[in-house]
Amino acid sequence: xxxxxxxxxxxxxxxxxxxxxxxxxxxxxxxxxxxxxxxxxxxxxxxxxxxxxxxxxxxxxxxxxxxxxxxxxxxxxxxxxxxxxxxxxxxxxxxxxxxxxxxxxxxxxxxxxxxxxxxxxxxxxxxxxxxxxxxxxxxxxxxxxx
Numbered sequence: 046x047x048x049x050x051x052x053x054x055x056x057x058x059x060x061x062x063x064x065x066x067x068x069x070x071x072x073x074x075x076x077x078x079x080x081x082x083x084x085x086x087x088x089x090x091x092x093x094x095x096x097x098x099x100x101x102x103x104x105x106x107x108x109x110x111x112x113x114x115x116x117x118x119x120x121x122x123x124x125x126x127x128x129x130x131x132x133x134x135x136x137x138x139x140x141x142x143x144x145x146x147x148x149x150x151x152x153x154x155x156x157x158x159x160x161x162x163x164x165x166x167x168x169x170x171x172x173x174x175x176x177x178x179x180x181x182x183x184x185x186x187x188x189x190x191x
Contacts, residue, residue, distance in 0.1 A: 069105035128183025
């Protein structure tokens with residue numbers, strides 16, 4: 046009933062302020078799903094997430110670096126990009142700060158905002174990490190095309 050999105054539509058869609066949901070698997074084999082902010086880098090086709098370094102998702106990813114993800118709208122006409130990715134956890138502030146700045150700018154709009162500054166400081170002092178998602182496959186749909 047819906048049609049897939051084209052490449053340019055995917056890039057534009059991933060640039061909006063919708064959260065990404067990532068699903069990891071815990072030590073008991075149970076799923077853990079978390080909504081988080083993200084940044085999509087078109088040049089290397091990777092998704093980036095900043096999170097505190099001691100979260101359940103980070104613990105799970107250390108043990109099993111595969112996740113499923115979904116970026117979807119909750120109002121009609123629905124659009125979605127979802128798939129599976131392998132994750133690399135980056136703890137290097139030199140690499141992480143520019144990514145966190147892009148995420149903060151995307152969702153908050155300014156690096157001068159106090160919360161943006163907190164996020165950047167967390168990357169600088171290594172209390173946060175960046176998750177680099179390399180999609181293995183993804184699918185899309187767009188109900189506005191029916």
